[in-house]
Amino acid sequence: METTTIVRGRPILLAITVGVAIALFATAVSMMGVRTAQAEYTVPEALGGPTTKVVEAGPPRNGVALVPAGGVDLWLGPGREPYFTLHEGIALGFLHRDGDWLLVTTNCNDTAWVDSADTTVLPAGTGQEPGPAFDLSEAVVVLDPGHGDRDWGGVGPSGLAEKHVNLDIADRVRNLMEASRDIDWDTGAVTAGSAVPAFSSAVMTRDVIGPNDGDFEANLGYRATLATAANADAFVSIHNNTVPRFDTEIPGSEVFYSIGAEGSDRLAGIIYEELLLSFARFDADWQGGELLGARARIDPETDDDYYGLLRRATVPSVIVEGVYISEPDEEALLASGEFRQAYAEAVYRGVVRFLTTTDPGAESNRPEYFEYDAGTVSGNVCTVPAQP
Numbered sequence: 001m002e003t004t005t006i007v008r009g010r011p012i013l014l015a016i017t018v019g020v021a022i023a024l025f026a027t028a029v030s031m032m033g034v035r036t037a038q039a040e041y042t043v044p045e046a047l048g049g050p051t052t053k054v055v056e057a058g059p060p061r062n063g064v065a066l067v068p069a070g071g072v073d074l075w076l077g078p079g080r081e082p083y084f085t086l087h088e089g090i091a092l093g094f095l096h097r098d099g100d101w102l103l104v105t106t107n108c109n110d111t112a113w114v115d116s117a118d119t120t121v122l123p124a125g126t127g128q129e130p131g132p133a134f135d136l137s138e139a140v141v142v143l144d145p146g147h148g149d150r151d152w153g154g155v156g157p158s159g160l161a162e163k164h165v166n167l168d169i170a171d172r173v174r175n176l177m178e179a180s181r182d183i184d185w186d187t188g189a190v191t192a193g194s195a196v197p198a199f200s201s202a203v204m205t206r207d208v209i210g211p212n213d214g215d216f217e218a219n220l221g222y223r224a225t226l227a228t229a230a231n232a233d234a235f236v237s238i239h240n241n242t243v244p245r246f247d248t249e250i251p252g253s254e255v256f257y258s259i260g261a262e263g264s265d266r267l268a269g270i271i272y273e274e275l276l277l278s279f280a281r282f283d284a285d286w287q288g289g290e291l292l293g294a295r296a297r298i299d300p301e302t303d304d305d306y307y308g309l310l311r312r313a314t315v316p317s318v319i320v321e322g323v324y325i326s327e328p329d330e331e332a333l334l335a336s337g338e339f340r341q342a343y344a345e346a347v348y349r350g351v352v353r354f355l356t357t358t359d360p361g362a363e364s365n366r367p368e369y370f371e372y373d374a375g376t377v378s379g380n381v382c383t384v385p386a387q388p
Ligand SMILES: [Zn+2]
Pocket: 146, 147, 153, 154, 162, 239, 240
């Protein structure tokens, strides 16, 4: 696909990018189900800047705007000047609105203004407490297929790339959440039915209807902001692992939880149990890391979450590492639709159980200090895709 792009840092585009080379940070606290956030951005020179402006953010000003077919204009300020048409199929989190104008975060974690009338605005999560009274028809979940574009993630011995597998699995989870279902909790089977209502929305950080069929770069800050803006009831990042340490009898699944976002450990423990149920009927020479199950990693220099995505999390958030794409048996499973569907059903059941029960789930491993570089590819160059 032929696309025009903004590549940050190119001098020729400086005049354009200065308007959007905007710092946005969200400090969000999660207390008793009430979250507040603050958005900060820079007013560009063309509009009398540079000055820093802090805006009140959070409910009821936050939410998610979907870019419809045909794309959406990005503006320098409310009604000021459109400068770029953003590609269709991207979900834009916003933490602040000014009348009909939304201050959104692009996939490169820049901010820009859009006219809400040019988008489809989804309601944010309502902050219900998990338990039997939880109304799933109001549930908002953000699904995050890990990696994208030149960040391939793990690659299997026969060349299967994690970024594609993660996207397909997340898309399957979304499809499960968007219709009502029956669940057989003993076998894990998920079928068409009416016992479990359709969720209000399942938002994708990379969507197959987006640029390059969903294979585009999504900055970690963008992904986390989308979950905060959506006030998501759960934020689930889908991955597969590399570099195992040991043979194991059971799948070497791991689910990393945020130590800073309440409820994340319980979500991780429940999804882990559901992964084992889903994977039980598959056979492989399973490989695992030094620990299986629900885990957390702490950066010893900050005593905060090691993973950037989980460090930015303000809602129950996990990174799921289903199986080892680096191993021949497990790569072969990940290549099959049947296994991907089983993986997706596990995530779906895990989120349903997390929201509608008070089940504790599998006991979490205690957080571990982690001093190594997890090797993410991001940050230096990010492209905001233009509508062709
Ligand atoms: Zn990954």
